[in-house]
Amino acid sequence: METVGVAGLGTMGAGIAEVFARAGLAVVGVETDEAALRRGRAHLENSTGRAVSRGRLSPEEQQAILGRVTLATDRAAFAEADLVVEAVPELMELKLPLFADLDRVCKPSAILATNTSSLPVTEIALATDRPSRVVGMHFFNPAPVMQLVEVVGTARSTVTGEVADLARRVGKRPVVVGDRPGFVVNRLLLGYLNHACLLLDQGVASKEAIDTAMVVQAGLPMGPFALLDLIGLDTAYEICGVLHRDSGDPRHEPSRTLRNLVERGRLGRKTGGGFYDGKPGTEEGFDAMVLLRPYLVDAIEMFRSGYASQDDIDEAMKLGCGYRSGPFETVAALRTRSLDDFPELEE
């Protein structure tokens, strides 16, 4: 694969274009109109410019990277691409016609990939006449920095291995998984984050006590409410809704507190406040196992169902969430302490 197309040069698409161009591939970026194309180019220039000012890229390298990216408003520019990654907004009504069109303009051997976080890849693949060559390629934000890529295969995909190889070639750590809402990271992470919100709904503990316990006792880089403020409460709310429709698990049903904050426009750091307005305070009085244990059991169930290997789940949670250890490494550490606390592990 030498030429990669990227459809949509917003937050994710511009970052994905940068990943491929940095690795020496030719990139064709397509946007809806000239104004969007200028914004996409600015994203690329600013991101690589920051790397230059931090001494991570030379000005010559930056120019070489930008020189590998061709920009267009006409999808016909994808004609020679070996792979096209779609990164347009998370709406089926945008993605389905786009994939039908990509199928028409791209050469038959081209692989078509979607960066969707929550939509069914299978349905997107069926908008084309080449479902065996359609996969999910789920990058994390910011794409040039985050190493993890979830490569999502449907029952018809035959190219996940090729796409995983390409991800490795451009310096990423791929995890190949099946087409299930949330894949590995969002499924485990959002289940845990929403559970924390449900505990707030029930008045079990304060947000400060829960956050403090998850940092101090569980060793996470930040507690669930601080993390929700970072991710964006609207994004979390939507993903929980998708997970709940799929799983029916009460822990995925978007919490009242989360919904109220979203309705009030308190979406987290991007709106200046969500659960917190500033730095969270600390408080004692919550036992981290209350939240940690269901999260670990979810990971065990994900592995048992054959969805992903223990190593892949651990790597995905470390690279996708910045955790120091993955769930199975945490379980192994707990095993050495007390199995009595963890009857699920006896099976």
Ligand SMILES: NC(=O)c1ccc[n+]([C@@H]2O[C@H](COP(=O)([O-])OP(=O)(O)OC[C@H]3O[C@@H](n4cnc5c(N)ncnc54)[C@H](O)[C@@H]3O)[C@@H](O)[C@H]2O)c1
């Ligand atoms: N933002 C994140 O943190 C994140 C992380 C992982 C995955 N994703 C997924 O990536 C995708 C893109 O998200 P984003 O945050 O980059 O969105 P965004 O709104 O920042 O960018 C989308 C871009 O697509 C362009 N666009 C719209 N219709 C188009 C079309 N038909 N052809 C070409 N371009 C078109 C828009 O002009 C815009 O620039 C979504 O599916 C989202 O779920 C987002």
